[in-house]
Amino acid sequence: MLLNQTRRYNQAGCLSVNPKSRSRASPRPVHYRSVLYAGRIMKATIGIVITFVSVLLSAHGGFAQGKLSLSISGAPTYNYLKAEQTLLLPSNNGATIPVDFSSRITGRGYTIGLMGRYSFRPKWSVSTGTWISYNRTDVPSVEINTPGANLTVGQTRGHNIQVPVLVNFQSSTRRLSPYFSAGALLSFRSANYLNVGNDQEIRIITGKHAVTVVPTIGVGAIYRMSNHLSLAVQPTFNYYLPQGTYSSYFSGRASLQTQLFYTF
DSSP: EEEOSSEEEEEESOOOOTTEEEEEOOOHHHHHHHHHHHHHHHHHHHHHHHHHHHHEEEGGGGTTTTEEEEEEEEEEEEEEEEEEEEEEEEEETTTTEEEEEEEEEEEEEEEEEEEEESSSSSSEEEEEEEEEEEEEOOEEEEEEOHHHHHHOOOOOEEEEEEEEEEEEEESSSEEEEEEEEEEEEEEEOEEEEEETTTTTTEEEEEOSSSSEEEEEEEEEEEEEOSSSSEEEEEEEEEEOOSSSSSEEEEEEEEEEEEEEEEEO
């Protein structure tokens, strides 16, 4: 991410400048913010999971036997962003100047979650649930063609909540079958933390919208281990739509989604 006297960033890591915000954003040690933020995420996750399970169980009586499944899911993730953009940023003398820059950001993390699936046909189903996503970026690669631009780069980390809404197709009713999923994630904006060195971080906000729609596709296989248990493994790709004007843009996440289903 790029840092420049503010705390609201766009997807490529640059931000609209607020010169007064830096004085209010005194960095705290990394370990302090890690513990505090992890506690908040844990409380939110527990609440969401309890609510989701309660709704599914209460609705179970209205579904035919064998059509409703509950699953736990997890995946390692790899994020990639490459963008070129022109932004208006302040120069050293306080004037606003257009800055042309290109950035390349990679990151690694994971998702964990709980999902429900309803089979409305022998081979077709719909699923939704809640994922908690974590990502930590590498130090970005940035090129700037404007002299005097005051930018700093650093690693970022952060969690956010995502709600997958998917349509699934199982091409065979045999024990082992190809398994396809397509749909979108509803990704809720949350704070990230930018490492500014000396064991200190600054809290930043990325993106323009509180909720973004992320197109999603997965292709893999599902294996029925028993009448109640199934295991699905899917290489999955998410494409993050641009939030702003870019001359060149690509942002995506690849993951290996693994789900263990229990069918009622």
